[in-house]
Amino acid sequence: MTDEVTSIQNEPRTDKKDVKEPPDPTGRTGNQDIDSEEKHSNGETHELPELQRRLKSRHLQMIAMGGAIGTGLFIGSGTAIATAGPVGALIAFSFVGSIVYSVMTALGEVATYLPIPGAFAAYATRLVDPSLGFAMGWIYWFSWASTFALELTATGLIIQYWDEQIPMAIFIAIFWVLIIILNMFPVSCYGEVEFWLSSIKIITVVGFMIFAICMNAGVGKEGYIGFRYWVHPGPFQPYLITNPEQDALAKFVGFWAILIKAGFSYQGTELVGIAAGETENPSKNVPSAIRKTFFRIVFFFIFTIFFAGIVVPATDPHLTSSDGNSADANSSPFVIAAKRAGVNALPSIINAVLLTVVLSAANSNVYSGSRILVGLANEGFAPRFFLKTTKHGVPYGSVGFTALFGLLGFLNLSNSGSTVFNWLMQIAGLAGFITWSSLNICHLAFMRVLKARGISRDTLPYKATWQPFLSWYGLFFNVLIIITQGFTAFIPSFSVTDFFINYLSLILFAVLYFGHKIAFRPKFVKPIEANIDTGRYEPEYGA
Template sequence: MDNKDRANDMGSKPFETTGPRHSTSDLEKAEVEVGTTVQLQRRLKSRHLQMIAIGGTIGTGLFIGSGGALANAGPAGALIAYIFVGTLVYSVMVALGEMATYIPISGAFTAYAARFVDPSLGFAMGWIYWFSWAITFALELTASGLIIQYWSPELNIGIFIGVFWAVITAINFLPVSFYGEVEFYFASIKVLTVIGFLIFGICIDAGAGQHGYLGFHTWGNPGAFAPHLIENNIPLAKFVGFWAVMIQAGFSYQGTELVGIAAGETANPRKTVPAAIKKTFYRILLFFVGAIFFIGLLVPYDNEDLLTGTTDAASSPFVIAAKLAGIPVLPSLINAVLLTVVLSAANSNVYSGSRILVGLANERCAPRILTRTTSGGVPYVAVAFTAAFGLLGFMNESSNGGTVFNWFVNITGVAGFISWTCIGISHIAFMRALKARGVSRDTLPYKAWGQPWFTWYGVGFNILIILTQGFTAFIPWNTSNFFVAYVSLILFAVLYLGHKIVFRTKFVKPIEADLDTGRKEVDEMFFEEHVPTTWYGKLGHWLLG
């Protein structure tokens, strides 16, 4: 039998299985010895999946960092930038959706890169993505301290960084079902906050504030686009402002892909993952674009609080909008909500980082000890290792704390774009592997539209942004800014080339790509479905999945 015949034989019936089918509830009842290496348990539901992604995405980037985007690009420039990056995120989400529903495994897309493209790519991608979440954890802890300083500037943020670090780390040592519930309610507060702000924005813009009807006043004065860096060419300066916020927009969206990471702990991934991907993306896009739109209507881009360059809660456009509306209590209320928002994001950071490490260890790209779990299926070694990097937040106690904060934002933002690019490349290789084995994309549990062109669109623009995002370091030349802009790319290149040189890996041929490990196990499982019968049950299922 030649390669083509073997491929057709392997791929003709991708979902046909033999042997007994096991209920997930039966599998979870098995006794597990603490400290052993086991599979993560499938205890997350669709609503958990969506809220973990939303919780990991809606955080510092939207509530604090968006102020910098408005100051650099203006209301129209920031809005267009967020919409544009949103299309890139969608290309990543649908690509990840196809792979994560076909092969729902722990660690998800880092393993896909190793299986379908090159083991060295999986190694480099996994570690750079883990690095971005570990650094983001420190960033969110820093933000929590800065938010509390809004009420008492003399307080030492180090105290709160330590307290919140301990609480969040402890939560991540609890069983994943408990974590999912905590994150569900945390993220629900975020969703209600953004919805509340959108309603607030409509009311204030329509005339409920102390300044009366606003409309698109800020788009006319000071303007829809903000000139940035360049002085003698206004049109070019406005484009530069627009392009300068790409990394900030990417940092804000980072976390949407957490749906794919949690696929290995999701009950009935073939059904819940596609639904979660669709609902998560549309909600995040609505929240982000809606929030940026109303921020641009309520806060002029030349507002003094935006231009101070600080990274505390006072520079949050949400707080500034409440101040400008003349509502005395609202700024403190928004600040209190911001604290829960940031802590929720930090909670997701540790979860996602630890699961990435598990995926790397399963692919033999990290020490096997990282796969050790508790009896509740929690990878406690991976959680501890990831959480330890949150202590980098104490660096912000220095006088240059704001600079460190901005460094963290840029490093993690670029790392996010690198990961999105690798997801797209993995998806292209995945489609080639399916074709080589004679598997029709029509048989996939989730089939994305516009392929492969939409994935190529995402990969192309992600690479362009990665290579050009550091242009501000050249106007004028600034060595420190250049390092911050490209350190993630340099680290990725070192990881990739170092692994390739040491292990002499080869690119995976489409016909040899592993399309079976992780897929057959799910095929053999039986998932119990609970269909709501009451009207409120059906409504809740439609809203939350």
């Protein structure tokens, strides 16, 4: 088996040019522990294996487009409209979309310059602070691992839509095995699966928009709708506060309360940065995917919320499920709109699409989680076992360990387990904002490093517009949302349990950060000493 197994290196492949900069004025090259070889105590060196650049341009483009389109958009958009109203939800998704755009343009500059495996933890470690890389990497990994369990549970709920007598546990087990098998194939297989599953998601979203336009114009039993639902029940909905004299405050509370839900819907957009380490010619393909981010946000998210809000009233009781956790077609605004129009055959079709959506999300969960583990192990923050790969470049140790957390899906089969599941979901939602704020910080640090080295941003493979303004903008509002998102624990009276659940992810991040800082006492990285050389990649001339 030794000839079939290798481990991962942080250097680009040998058939590509490794672009090195001249030494900095101090004569240091940055973090010396990041090397292309594994050094052993006996003084011998062994070549470390590597991930393989097998993702094609079309794979990366579809991962970028479909990576964030999941149950958050198909199901969570209904809860957002019910909580904040159609206009409140539209503003919330637009606002969070602007934050995501700031993160993606910031990530684009760094990821195209350093397209390395497990990029996020490495960026924070090299550019800012090793403790930030440790905490950011592990909480981001845990968010994907726990979300994998949530998605597996959703597959059971979706199939029970057709037959409630079918045991959910059977399908959790079946799809758990299926996702592991898919992730053990070469990364090109992951890219191909995501290409077709994302295509289905995109076609469904476009089809819903066309249907909503027709329904709004009068096709269906409701007749012409126009902006009727923006007038009654109204553009905004009050939330938690019942005092009529505080109606304006109650509506603002509804808007602010769904920002985390909107953020959860957008999670996955940053997968482009993770996939950069396995993408053919990343200096060309990654910028191409990043540049289209603005249009994807507007078209797939903002337009979807807009059309859902004009054909489904915020007071429709089906928008919020009775148990608050259902993930079948009944609570999707896509299905509710079809039922209100009298198209009874559509729910089953949408439910089948939701199954592909969930499988795509679960597939991405294991892929992204495993690659983050690779990055953590590469930086010395996780056991080096996670660096092991097959001869096809698949990090089987990281894939297996991430997939193990999918077994948490069986917790939801019991009533007591649902409480733990709500905690996991909260960690995943807030972890996205923590990761985004950390990426903004990494980009600002990256710009400081370029300035210290005398490197012009004009020479970058991808140069973002409106920087560093966008990074400061994203950092400010990411931090503000992180701090204030748990305010519902104070309304109408303070709840210790709700407060702890709302801030569990932030508490975990703080424990990881300060625990690493106290244990290892790493220093903050000085701009002139930051390692921006190891892992730089450019294709051969003419590639």
